[in-house]
Amino acid sequence: MARPAAPVAVDTMGGDHAPEEVVAGAVGAVREHGVRLILVGQAPRIRAELDRHGIAGEIPIVHADEALDMGEGALASWRKPRSSIAIACHLIKQGRASALVSAGSTAGVVATSRLRLKGQQGVLRPAIAVTLPTEPRPTVLLDAGATADVKPETLVQFAALGTAYAQVRLGLAKPRVGLLTIGAEPGKGNKVTRRAHELLASGQHGVEFAGNVEGHDLLRGTVDVVVTDGFTGNVALKTMEGTVRMAFAEMRSAMTASPAAKVGALLQRRRLQALRDRFDSDTYGGGVLLGLNGTVVIAHGAAQARAITSACLLAHELAAGRIVDRIREQVAATRTSRFGRWTHNDREGDKQDRPADKPADRPAEEAPPAAAPPPVVRPTPEAADRLAEAAPEPPADS
Amino acid sequence: MARPAAPVAVDTMGGDHAPEEVVAGAVGAVREHGVRLILVGQAPRIRAELDRHGIAGEIPIVHADEALDMGEGALASWRKPRSSIAIACHLIKQGRASALVSAGSTAGVVATSRLRLKGQQGVLRPAIAVTLPTEPRPTVLLDAGATADVKPETLVQFAALGTAYAQVRLGLAKPRVGLLTIGAEPGKGNKVTRRAHELLASGQHGVEFAGNVEGHDLLRGTVDVVVTDGFTGNVALKTMEGTVRMAFAEMRSAMTASPAAKVGALLQRRRLQALRDRFDSDTYGGGVLLGLNGTVVIAHGAAQARAITSACLLAHELAAGRIVDRIREQVAATRTSRFGRWTHNDREGDKQDRPADKPADRPAEEAPPAAAPPPVVRPTPEAADRLAEAAPEPPADS
Numbered sequence: 001m002a003r004p005a006a007p008v009a010v011d012t013m014g015g016d017h018a019p020e021e022v023v024a025g026a027v028g029a030v031r032e033h034g035v036r037l038i039l040v041g042q043a044p045r046i047r048a049e050l051d052r053h054g055i056a057g058e059i060p061i062v063h064a065d066e067a068l069d070m071g072e073g074a075l076a077s078w079r080k081p082r083s084s085i086a087i088a089c090h091l092i093k094q095g096r097a098s099a100l101v102s103a104g105s106t107a108g109v110v111a112t113s114r115l116r117l118k119g120q121q122g123v124l125r126p127a128i129a130v131t132l133p134t135e136p137r138p139t140v141l142l143d144a145g146a147t148a149d150v151k152p153e154t155l156v157q158f159a160a161l162g163t164a165y166a167q168v169r170l171g172l173a174k175p176r177v178g179l180l181t182i183g184a185e186p187g188k189g190n191k192v193t194r195r196a197h198e199l200l201a202s203g204q205h206g207v208e209f210a211g212n213v214e215g216h217d218l219l220r221g222t223v224d225v226v227v228t229d230g231f232t233g234n235v236a237l238k239t240m241e242g243t244v245r246m247a248f249a250e251m252r253s254a255m256t257a258s259p260a261a262k263v264g265a266l267l268q269r270r271r272l273q274a275l276r277d278r279f280d281s282d283t284y285g286g287g288v289l290l291g292l293n294g295t296v297v298i299a300h301g302a303a304q305a306r307a308i309t310s311a312c313l314l315a316h317e318l319a320a321g322r323i324v325d326r327i328r329e330q331v332a333a334t335r336t337s338r339f340g341r342w343t344h345n346d347r348e349g350d351k352q353d354r355p356a357d358k359p360a361d362r363p364a365e366e367a368p369p370a371a372a373p374p375p376v377v378r379p380t381p382e383a384a385d386r387l388a389e390a391a392p393e394p395p396a397d398s
Numbered sequence: 399m400a401r402p403a404a405p406v407a408v409d410t411m412g413g414d415h416a417p418e419e420v421v422a423g424a425v426g427a428v429r430e431h432g433v434r435l436i437l438v439g440q441a442p443r444i445r446a447e448l449d450r451h452g453i454a455g456e457i458p459i460v461h462a463d464e465a466l467d468m469g470e471g472a473l474a475s476w477r478k479p480r481s482s483i484a485i486a487c488h489l490i491k492q493g494r495a496s497a498l499v500s501a502g503s504t505a506g507v508v509a510t511s512r513l514r515l516k517g518q519q520g521v522l523r524p525a526i527a528v529t530l531p532t533e534p535r536p537t538v539l540l541d542a543g544a545t546a547d548v549k550p551e552t553l554v555q556f557a558a559l560g561t562a563y564a565q566v567r568l569g570l571a572k573p574r575v576g577l578l579t580i581g582a583e584p585g586k587g588n589k590v591t592r593r594a595h596e597l598l599a600s601g602q603h604g605v606e607f608a609g610n611v612e613g614h615d616l617l618r619g620t621v622d623v624v625v626t627d628g629f630t631g632n633v634a635l636k637t638m639e640g641t642v643r644m645a646f647a648e649m650r651s652a653m654t655a656s657p658a659a660k661v662g663a664l665l666q667r668r669r670l671q672a673l674r675d676r677f678d679s680d681t682y683g684g685g686v687l688l689g690l691n692g693t694v695v696i697a698h699g700a701a702q703a704r705a706i707t708s709a710c711l712l713a714h715e716l717a718a719g720r721i722v723d724r725i726r727e728q729v730a731a732t733r734t735s736r737f738g739r740w741t742h743n744d745r746e747g748d749k750q751d752r753p754a755d756k757p758a759d760r761p762a763e764e765a766p767p768a769a770a771p772p773p774v775v776r777p778t779p780e781a782a783d784r785l786a787e788a789a790p791e792p793p794a795d796s
Binding site: 107145148149180181182183188189190191193214215216217218219220228229230231232234235236237238239240241242243244245246247248251 | 505543546547578579580581586587588589591612613614615616617618626627628629630632633634635636637638639640641642643644645646649
């Protein structure tokens with residue numbers, strides 16, 4: 001019998017509505033979907049919340065002294081080595097958790113995860129993948145904000161990361177990958193995308209490249225994966241969210257501007273509600289940070305219980321689908337090609353078998369400061385006991 | 399009495415529906431708004447279209463042997479020195495036209511205009527400004543696609559270009575300028591935007607800098623001008639257009655999915671039509687290429703008559719507002735600041751008084767080929783005669 005995947009660690013201190021909504025969402029994931037969880041954060045507060053849900057003692061807790069504030073950015077990851085998110089990362093490193101979920105500030109979660117989990121072997125830079133609600137099936141967009149400055153080779157790797165993600169999450173054998181740029185022809189775009197197009201079009205990277213896509217293609221569902229840098233992807237994603245929000249607000253006001261229109265709105269209520277739900281970020285479970293030694297699901301900071309439940313479920317499914325292994329395979333396919341040596345810090349003989357995470361893997365400007373303190377993780381004895389206790393059985397389908 | 403502004407040159411051969419819709423739109427601009435125009439393109443076809451509108455002989459025509467195809471990109475500007483767009487540029491250089499309108503391919507129009515009109519003195523790169531239908535007043539977004547690769551200094555200049563444009567088009571004395579990036583704090587963004595933020599925040603550039611804005615702020619109307627590079631701006635604009643289109647399509651389907659919902663839709667018809675119009679690109683007149691020695695209004699390739707009329711009116715208003723002079727003043731304000739020497743090809747003593755458009759003004763990778771043929775413009779004798787004829791009087795308010 002295969003060993004069941006380790007539980008998902010939930011950072012209960014991250015998010016605008018932490019810990020109440022985060023714990024409520026975690027309880028939903030356990031009760032409705034049978035997902036195994038570990039809750040990380042201030043133990044007394046978590047216990048109080050679990051009491052309120054009548055589920056105390058059923059979900060293990062690991063105490064964390066500190067928490068990142070929502071306003072804190074990347075530096076907090078060094079300032080607070082005992083934050084709930086840092087401890088959740090440590091549980092993954094120890095093999096006690098398979099993935100983690102946080103609704104903390106994206107900058108803080110990304111920086112802490114990069115520092116604690118480190119990049120996967122061979123991966124130049126991590127990327128955040130989000131799933132757009134296109135039809136007939138969703139579209140994966142990456143990077144939505146982890147890596148603002150990229151090289152062409154980084155975009156090729158993002159294509160590999162996105163391919164692995166679409167395989168695990170959407171169950172597609174050969175996801176079609178598009179490159180986001182500003183013209184359909186190969187010669188269009190900026191310097192980085194023009195070169196990335198050449199590399200991807202060479203067909204040497206184990207990726208099903210479908211060519212360039214433009215901004216108006218993002219919601220058309222013409223490809224399964226859209227690849228871009230973290231700057232453009234973040235702008236595009238937020239532009240999309242802002243436009244949808246504005247369009248619905250305008251529609252609502254147009255639809256209730258007169259008594260006759262109000263009657264009309266009543267007659268359409270159910271369908272419009274369904275439509276709103278499709279575009280409600282609560283339903284699509286947040287972004288996923290790919291390329292590290294562990295899966296990190298980043299829920300929206302404003303996430304309510306339902307969004308946290310979705311995020312826990314997603315983290316569980318990605319861990320069960322062994323997303324980290326799939327990414328390693330895909331990235332290896334780009335590296336064993338005739339472009340195998342394009343990673344800019346590669347040295348002779350330094351290929352598949354090199355140890356991961358040496359500083360040389362990263363260009364100097366992004367290397368973590370040498371003085372970064374090692375992670376200091378001291379779960380309370382009580383929490384350690386709880387960890388040892390039997391957690392709920394994994395769902396039958398995992 | 400001040401000399402009235404020269405007429406607007408209209409490229410009748412550019413666009414998916416050229417020349418029929420272009421001529422129809424030009425006729426609308428003349429008849430409804432009293433704008434003075436010169437129509438450039440194949441004279442017999444233009445004359446036939448004018449005959450159909452019963453306005454033959456009232457609008458001057460300048461013949462052009464060639465036209466850029468919609469699929470043709472930047473190279474066409476060298477291949478076809480006698481294209482309708484090249485001849486329209488020549489009319490501006492001769493002072494016979496004050497601005498030009500084209501619905502041709504953006505790449506072709508931008509490349510031809512850059513080659514023929516040349517960059518304004520002191521302007522590093524041109525930018526396309528578009529006007530987003532925000533409320534209570536519109537927001538100018540630039541660059542929407544002219545310059546895909548920028549330096550921080552280029553973004554500072556775009557802030558100056560956008561300021562001048564908002565002053566002329568929106569009548570604002572001190573337009574508030576935001577920098578599009580991926581976080582509200584100064585330290586957020588990619589390398590280029592972080593440095594651009596520093597430069598703009600110094601307050602030394604004659605620009606009312608309001609800080610960073612994000613993708614979801616684009617349609618909020620929180621600033622008057624949003625500055626970004628041509629790659630990000632083009633992706634954001636097309637993402638917005640695609641999202642609006644999708645949201646309306648979804649709404650329409652949700653609103654007519656059942657007999658009851660259909661009744662509802664009937665009751666809301668007028669308001670929804672008004673809303674659609676606000677987001678219809680036909681109503682906001684296309685993009686404007688800023689930073690050259692002449693104003694170029696680029697209508698959508700799919701523009702119908704109404705959009706061409708808007709574009710002609712916009713070109714006329716910008717010329718009447720002396721947009722080129724305003725840009726020169728704004729850019730001079732950024733150059734006379736203590737950052738006066740940051741333009742990367744500046745040399746000692748080479749400031750305000752240097753002759754414009756020397757090859758040294760441009761980094762090598764973007765300099766036009768030395769072998770580019772000079773513009774060869776030979777209007778037919780007939781067209782030259784027509785040009786000399788009296789054109790319709792300018793409207794009273796210009």
